[in-house]
Amino acid sequence: MSRAALSDRKDDVIMRVLMLGWEFPPFISGGLGTACFGLTRALDHLGTEVLFVLPRAVASPEGTHVQVLSPASAAARGGAWTLPGMFRHTQFRAVSAALQPYARPEEVDEADEAAGVPGGRMTPGGPRRRRVRRAATKAAVGGPASDPGGNYSGDLFAEIERYAALGCAIAAEETFDLIHAHDWMTFPAGAAAQVQTGKPLVVHVHSTEFDRSGMNVNQRIYDIERAGMHAATKVIAVSHLTRSIILRHYDVDPRKVEVVYNAIDDREDDGRPPLPPITRDEKIVLFLGRVTMQKGPEYFLAAAKRVLEVMDNVRFVMAGSGDMIRRMIELAAEMGIGHKVLFTGFLRGADVRRVYRMADLYVMPSVSEPFGLTPLEALSNDVPVLISKQSGVAEVLKHALKVDFWDVDEMANKIIAVLRHPPLHATLRDHGSFEVKRFSWLDSAANCIKVYQAALGAPVS
Amino acid sequence: MASVCFYFQVHQPFRLRRFSIFDRGADYFDNPANQELLRKVAAKCYLPANALLLELIERHAGRFKVAFSLSGLIVEQLQRFRPEALDSFRRLAETGAVEFLAETYYHSLAFLYSRREFAEQIDLHRQLIRRLFNQSPTVLRNTELIYNNELGKAAAEMGYRAVLCEGADHLLGYRSPTFLYTPPGVPGVKLLLKNYRLSDDVAFRFSDRNWTEYPLTAEKFAHWIHQINGHGFVVNLFLDYETFGEHQWAETGIFDFLRHLPDAVLALGDNDFKTPSECAAAYDASGEYDVPHMISWADTERDLSAWLGNAMQSNALHELYRLEPLVKERGDEALLHDWRRLQTSDHFYYMCTKHLADGDVHKYFNPYDSPYDAFINFMNVLDNLRGRLGRGP
Structure with missing residues (x-):
């Protein structure tokens, strides 16, 4: 399938995707970050140009297989960097939590209202400001429960809003064909960028509030998820299980929800000899x-x-x-x-x-x-x-x-x-x-590209 | 002259109920499910197909003939759940145009593990067939047509005149399954080889709209049969009986096909129908069919891999047959019967992992979601049975 997708792509115009993510290895090696990494690398391999926007300044921990520029050098190049060797067509841009929004708050509000977020704004420090459980935002083995290093600063909703504003700013200065947003924290940014540029939005649902919280749903998060899915031209669900939750709980038009399964990278040999067999009775x-x-x-x-x-x-x-x-x-x-x-x-x-x-x-x-x-x-x-x-x-x-x-x-x-x-x-x-x-990310990426093509062919909502 | 030799396999296992490691008690079998399935198959296949065969036999006054092999377990289940279906087999037997073959009572793989158990099960089955149909089989077919030279030799020693087996291309080479053969060095036993092309045309391709020969009519099929004249004597059509009405639904026209086939066959040349024992008596062997390794009629591999293709299957079978001396020493009839019902090949077929990832699983009448569940369930039952022998897990 991946090979077929490759040859298909030759006849197409190169697609450029504004990718809005929240985590990316090695900053958080949770399920969402791992999936974003695998998918982006495979899209890159299939010739899709990706501009990946991350919500915070980038550190480069040791002992990782990913080569990343240090925050200092990234900053020196205006916050954008590439990872040659691993990505050919992908550019990264960090949106530091410490940065002030480029865009004016009103623009964000308009965008939010256009995207159907009830109540519209999430004003930093405003009365609706609320802390949410951090654990809910981390995936798999990824995050320690508390993270004194502070990948997330104080208020998550304020972060999301800053990210949305920054996303808009980047959207304004970049050219691309389509916006792809991963999970609820980036949905407001995606919706805002869609309104600003008129480019179709694809939202990718890696998990829903119902998965994370059972029936103790955080209404504010649910509202953001729902607005993002409704604003989107296409919704990608990571399984039929998730697709059915989207249809049942979020009232999304079934015709625009597609399933693209996750995958796993080929096992990379770490070069070390295998561990000696453990002899034990247990x-x-x-x-x-x-x-x-x-x-x-x-x-x-x-x-x-x-x-x-x-x-x-x-x-x-x-x-x-x-x-x-x-x-x-x-x-x-x-x-x-x-x-x-x-x-x-x-x-x-x-x-x-x-x-x-x-x-x-x-x-x-x-x-x-x-x-x-x-x-x-x-x-x-x-x-x-x-x-x-x-x-x-x-x-x-x-x-x-x-x-x-x-x-x-x-x-x-x-x-x-x-x-x-x-x-x-x-x-x-x-x-x-x-x-x-x-399970190959190349297959997932090829399926993703099909969704992109459908989104580009569909009238923008 | 071409002789058409029909043999239909009739068998249903006693499927196991869900048996957890935490379960106690010794009721292993899912009677409600087995009963429901048997009623369904009887209604869709056994009853209408038997009625049709009876009609054809009577209409052709002895010129149309078939053979059946009924496992002991299908007979037990028919007796319990659908006695009128068993009666319809009896009526067929009374026509004199139906031959019943010998097989292992428990539709087992005993020949691979225990010659003693194999012989005992064949004997149990002989007694059953004599009791039910007043016949003494002279032709042997082993479970799923599992066969090798050793089985040919064993059949000769047990006094059988013929054995049914698969006509496998890699063993036949340029030769044809339309001739009869003998095992190497065993001239007393004739081998009747399944004509898998013509058998599969009916069993698998009949309703396939993408098949170039679709739709298959009785006339067209009779013409293919007629073409063997000059290149052999017999067309051995060996089929699961459930082909009629179950694998091929009535709506596909499979019953109409069968209804018209005798006329179509008998209309061409001096073609006829013969039972396996009649074929063995009528035709000389044309050579030796050398089968050093086990073959079967299953899947495209025609080998044992459907029952012995992975470590789970092999483990389950070995563990089961290891209990033979203990079970037989015990002299407990119920325990012996349970142990033997665990030998049914279907239990191991459900554990097959071939082609699982392609979704091409052994689905038919399979009560399990996965081969792993089949293995776990079987081993839990076996554990319980071992406990009844005083052997802890």
Whole structure:
């Protein structure tokens, strides 16, 4: 498909996309950032020009595979930079949180009203100013629960508004064919840029407020999401699961919502020799992700308890941090399985790889998972996976065990089977690690380009 | 003269119910689901197809003949859930134009794992066929036409005159499945080879609108059969009986095709219909069919990979047959029957991972969402059965 897309592109005019993102590796290596990175690199590879706008000044942590210019040199070049070697047609622009908006507030308000944001403005320091849970904005293993370094400064809604204003300013000075905004925090910026330039807007829904918060929906975030989806010419959902939420809860015209699945980069050899095999009697079952309501950590512990009723030589590892971590530690103790559950805290980089490779089984018991990249990561580390049926990735992954997140007994039944029957483990692992190679960002990007073409052909709303 | 040799396979397994590691008790089988499925298949296939065959046999006064192989498990289920369908098979038997073949009672892969168990299941099946239809089979067909030279030899030792197997291109070479063969060095047994091209025209392509020969009429098919004159003796049409009405719905015209086929075949030359034992008696073998490795009629591979293609299947089968001496020492009939019903090949077919990613799974009548679920469920049942033998997991 990707090859076909490549040859198709030759006959087309080169498309230039204003991409509005919130996070990008290595600043936050969460699901959203990882997806933005993978998709942008593949779009770039297929010859699409991308101008990627990020909401903050860029730091360059060590030990990453991404080469980024330092903030100083980026600033020296007017806030724009490129990453030659990795991207050929992509330019990055940082929008520092410390910067004042270029555009006047009224312009933003008009844009917001045009985009249908109820109440219009989000005035910095105004009466509606409110803090929202930070955890909700971070994806996967990405963010430590609190981030003293301050990727997000005080008020998220103020940030969003600044970002929207800056996005408009950049939109005014750049030429492009189409705007592509990732998740709700960039939707106001995307809608504003659409009004200002008349270019079609594609919004990409990586998760919804319903996934993150269950039924405790933050009305303000919901309103922003809804306005963005309604303003957009096309909406991209990361799964049919997400598409159905968009249709059911956001009342969006089904004809404009398309599904483009996420993917995973080919496993990159880190050049290091593989770890020596760990000789141990214990089996290891792994949970890895944000320890939040959305990820279903309590179902993991409940299943662990059931497993331990049948077999003893198992340890359950809960890797990650989040607002439910203390509660989970207490819960494990209450259940009397505290000695069998290991909480690692937040892991990154090589430690993530290491914990995957120690595991006999990866479990993703998410209550609502729009896509779910971690099972693909686990499989590419040769770990079989058990995933909840309430996940987008379950729609496309065949060589995985699947279970309803609430069906703790069945979850335990399947965990026990994998631990007790090596041929099941081996078959899942061998087929799964092969299947995961079929997930290519090039295919996702090619599907994205189809959505772009449809958006460009459609009348701008 | 070309002889058309029809053989229909009739089988349904006892599908397992969802059995968790936490389940206790020893009821393994999903009776409501099995009953529902059997009623459906009986209504769509067994009853209308049997009625049609009876009509054709009577109309042609003995010139139209067919053969069946009924597993012991389909007979048990018909007795329990659909006795009138079993009666319709009896009426067919009474015409004298229907032959019943020998197979393993439990539609099992026992030949691969235990010759003793294989022989016992063949014997159980012989008794059943004699009791039901008053026939003693002289032709053997092993589960899913699984066959190799060893099976040919074993059939000879058990006194069978003929064995059915797949006419695999890679073994036949330039030769044709329209001739009869013998296993190497076993002149006493004739091999009847499935004509997979003509069989699959009916079984798989009949309703395929993209097929260049669509629509397939009885006259056209009879003409293809007639063309073998001078190049062989028999056209072996070996089919799952569910082809009629279930795999090919009645709306496709499959019953009309069958209704007109005898007239169309008998109208050309001196072509006729023969049962497998009649073919074996009428025609000499033309040579040896050398099958050193196991073949079957399944999938495009025509090998064992549908049941033994991955580590789960192999593990499940080995663990199951390892219990044979313990189960037989125990002398518990219910336990023995349960253990044997676990041997049915379908349980292992559901664990097949071939082509899973292409969505081309073994879906038909498959109660599982994935081959992994099939394996887990089976192993939990096996664990429970092992517990009944006093062996912990």
